[in-house]
Amino acid sequence: MRSETRGAAAAGLGGWKRDCWAGELRAADAGREVTLMGWVSRRREHGGVSFIDLRDRSGLVQVVLSGELAAWGAGLSPESVVAVRGRVALRPEGMANPELPTGEVEVAASDLRLLNRAKTPPIYTRDLAPRQHGAGGEKGSASAGERDAEGETGEAMRLRYRYLDLRRPRMQANLALRHRMVKAVRDYLDARGFWEVETPFLTRSTPEGARDYLVPARNAPGKFYALPQSPQIFKQLLMVAGVERYFQVVRCFRDEDLRADRQPEFTQIDIEMSFVEPADVVRLTEGLMAHIWREVLGVDLQTPFPRLDFAEAVASYGTDKPDLRFGMRIADLTAALEGCGFRVFGEAARRGEVVRGLAVPGGAAVFSRKDLDLLTREVQKFGAKGLVWAAFEPSGVRSPVSKFLTGEEVDTLRRLVGAGEGDLGLYVAAPPDTAAAALGHLRLHAAERLGLRDTAEWCFVWVVNYPLFEPDEETGGLGAKHHPFTAPFEEDLGLLETAPLKVRAKAYDLVLNGWELGGGSVRNHSREVQERVFEALGLAREEYLEKFGFLLEALEYGAPPHGGIALGVDRIAALLAGEESIREVIAFPKTTRAACLLSGAPSDVGTDQLAELGLRTRDRTFEPV
């Protein structure tokens, strides 16, 4: 029996039914008659016989076309969609391919149906090894046996043809991993009595926080919905509603500038529980992480995770999301060097600055003068004026500032950062925040350079004891460090009006290998305390009543003590997958300018559409592409 579709560019299934996955065939399947459907991954013609690697989601298997089918199959373009009927057979003696899970077998085709001929793909649909720079021939250096690996297609091109990019095994693996991860989350929380409840996407804009994405309201011209930056208020209302244990895998929207770990729309695991203290949420989250790592990677995590005070994190690591896979702690040398001959250091305290430094193990030999100049430019990005380095070598110290310092002071430089022979000391004198940021960054930079950041270690840490408020440089007043619904420590309540910056928050951030995975807090369940927090933030009474009146009102109708956490799905997935950008674990991500290269969003809309919404554009800065 032969299909009638030979020669046509596309056909329907014609009653054929797929009955197994290409990538799952093994020697034990030999003799089976199978019907496979998938894509032509690769084709090898040998005149009388042709091979095609038939790929579906599960992997690929070699299909042998001989006789009449061989000639016809030779014309199948890569990425064309085909259905194959045939018999699974053990490969002839010596022909097995040990590199392939299906390498012991092949499918001898008896019939083939072209379901859709594919144009030549504009990008590669297979994984490529990074290419050695420079084509081999030019310098004549590549040996004959070496092949040049191709470079990976540029990301812009991959995003433009994302549906082809996602066919690559690496991307399919990422999608599968993310699915398994989210599944593990739902299983874990379901087993502990959590209900997944949906909350509105069309909601109201609230002040503070990030810029909102706005949606014009047709029925109320001139008014707007906002897309949620998080379901924060609604999940608190669910606690008032007696849901007690809520979670949601939910999209959030923030109109801010993007980074490798930030997209304008991102997904959170949003959790809220009633009748809990921080320790309860922390314990639940640790269990959740352990469950994810076990289910997805088969790795057993050590719980509980270590805790680190916010102040200690910033002082020792220069950030509130420290990468603890390596040491290189930051030390303070301000007092020890006060009055020393190098004035930048000696007079730092008088200027209200601090002198801090760290030791890079083995760095004396690794970092050249050029590297050190580069590091100097790095710290300058954070506002530090310069960088002082000292290479502690067997023959003595080598440093541009050693001539200003006594031997004892040089020894202080070495001793306080904990540098040994062969280590490199790096020092910055600057205001405390600047010094922390600069050295924190330097620490990561140096670790990257030494290869300390790509180890497959999972260093979770809770950062706790945050202040409730931080100075807001724009307004000169206070801003919420976490968010304005976070509860203060009870024993600090009296400080709300007198010394607000000293008030500690019942908040906690979860950090993994330098990535902030998420954060949460116990919330204010008393209207009185919540209003005092708003007041401390400098919000006018009319304003917070207008924006948050409905929440305050809800707190008066029997709101239980409650708290929760929000965890970044994209970041967790990226870390699990070993990817450096969350774009690699998002099916259709946006560029750093928040554009979708595949669909062309954002785009123009018609004037009639605008008129219906009561909108008029002021001027046309952007022309349609």
Place this chain on the structure above:
RNA sequence: GGAGGCGUGGUGUAGUCUGGCCUAACAUAUCUGACUGUCGAUCAGAAGAUCGCGGGUUCGAAUCCCGUCGCCUCCGCCA
């Protein structure tokens, strides 16, 4: 809002610093032909690029200058 990197056949790169040996090189993909055991097939051949776009300097620009667009990284921002 700011800083830096990148943009060259379909794709990935070299060439740009130091303008003319560039009539733009290499790899891969594509097309044609050969081949019954390949699996990154191989062999032979072919086609394919006004060097992101717009100006300018110059006898001459991929290369220098100005502007602009796009992608990436970072600072600010992201409660």
